[in-house]
Amino acid sequence: MSFLQIQDVSHIYFSKKDRTLAIKDVNLSIEEGEFISILGPSGCGKTTILSIVAGLIQPTIGKVILDRETIVGTNKNTGYMLQQDYLFPWKTIQENIFLGLKLTNQLNEKTKQKTLALLNEMGLSHVKNQYPTQLSGGMRQRVSLVRTLATNPKLLLLDEPFSALDFQTKLKLEDLVFETLKQFEKTAILVTHDIGEAIAMSNRIYLFTNRPGTVHKVFEIPDELAKITPFEARNHPLYNEIFQEVWKELEKLEK
Numbered sequence: 479m480s481f482l483q484i485q486d487v488s489h490i491y492f493s494k495k496d497r498t499l500a501i502k503d504v505n506l507s508i509e510e511g512e513f514i515s516i517l518g519p520s521g522c523g524k525t526t527i528l529s530i531v532a533g534l535i536q537p538t539i540g541k542v543i544l545d546r547e548t549i550v551g552t553n554k555n556t557g558y559m560l561q562q563d564y565l566f567p568w569k570t571i572q573e574n575i576f577l578g579l580k581l582t583n584q585l586n587e588k589t590k591q592k593t594l595a596l597l598n599e600m601g602l603s604h605v606k607n608q609y610p611t612q613l614s615g616g617m618r619q620r621v622s623l624v625r626t627l628a629t630n631p632k633l634l635l636l637d638e639p640f641s642a643l644d645f646q647t648k649l650k651l652e653d654l655v656f657e658t659l660k661q662f663e664k665t666a667i668l669v670t671h672d673i674g675e676a677i678a679m680s681n682r683i684y685l686f687t688n689r690p691g692t693v694h695k696v697f698e699i700p701d702e703l704a705k706i707t708p709f710e711a712r713n714h715p716l717y718n719e720i721f722q723e724v725w726k727e728l729e730k731l732e733k
C-alpha cells in the first residue's frame with residue numbers, strides 16, 4: 479500500500495440554492511519521500527483536494543489513507559503551507575514558529591531548540607525577535623516553512639506557496655523548500671498554476687481537467703530532472719521538452 483492514497487474521491491459543495499460538483503473520481507497514490515504536483519485550470523478543485531487530504535473537509539464520496547490510516551479530521555501528520563503566510567502580526571517570529579508545537583502540546587526545550595536550529599538554517603535567526611511586518615515576503619514564507627516543519631509532519635501540503643513572490647525570490651525559495659524537504663525525507667503535494675514550477679520540483683505531475691476536476695493525465699518526471707534542484711532543472715534540456723508536452727495537454731483542455 480502506498481504512503482498516501484486518494485481513493486475514488488468526489489466532492490460536492492452544497493448550499494441552500496445549489497450544489498457544485500468540485501472534483502470527481504480522483505485517484506492518486508504517493509510513495510513516501512515523493513514530491514508531486516497538481517496542476518490544472520482555475521477552479522478545477524486543487525484546493526478542495528488539499529483540504530480533504532488535510533482533513534479540513536470530509537469528501538462526499540471516497541477516502542484518503544495516509545500511512546495506513548483513513549484520514550478523519552485534521553491530524554498532526556499533515557502540515558499545510560499556503561500562498562499567504564498567515565503569520566500572526568502581533569507575535570514575534572519566534573512565537574509564530576512555536577505556535578504549532580504549542581497547540582499540539584509538543585513545546586519543550588528539545589523541540590524549541592530544533593525549531594530555532596531550523597530557523598537558523600533558513601538564515602533567519604537574526605530576526606527571531608522581530609514581527610512579521612518587519613520581514614519581506616520571501617522571509618515570511620521561510621518562517622512559514624519553519625513553522626510548518628516544526629511539528630514534524632509526515633506530509634506537507636503546499637498550496638501555491640510561491641505565487642505571491644517576485645520571480646527571483648520564488649526561484650530561490652523553490653530551491654530552499656525542495657532541499658529542505660529532501661533533507662528531512664518529507665512527502666509533499668504542491669498545488670500550482672505554474673507548469674515550470676511543477677516540472678522543476680516534482681517526481682510526478684497530475685494534470686487536472688476543468689471542473690469537475692479529475693485526473694486528465696499523469697506526467698512522470700525522469701530522475702535526471704527530479705533529483706537535481708529546481709533551479710538546475712529549469713536549465714536542463716529535458717525541461718523544455720516536458721514543458722511543451724504539458725502545455726499541449728493544457729491547451730487541449732481549454733478547447
Ligand SMILES: Nc1ncnc2c1ncn2[C@@H]1O[C@H](COP(=O)(O)OP(=O)(O)OP(=O)(O)O)[C@@H](O)[C@H]1O
Pocket residue numbers: 491492493498499500519520521522523524525526527689
Ligand atoms: N465553499 C464552497 N462552496 C461552494 N463552492 C465552492 C466552495 N469552495 C470551492 N467551491 C467551488 O468548487 C470548485 C473548486 O474550487 P477550488 O478552490 O478547489 O479550485 P482551485 O482549483 O483551487 O481554484 P484556483 O486555481 O482558482 O485556486 C470551484 O468551482 C469553486 O467555485
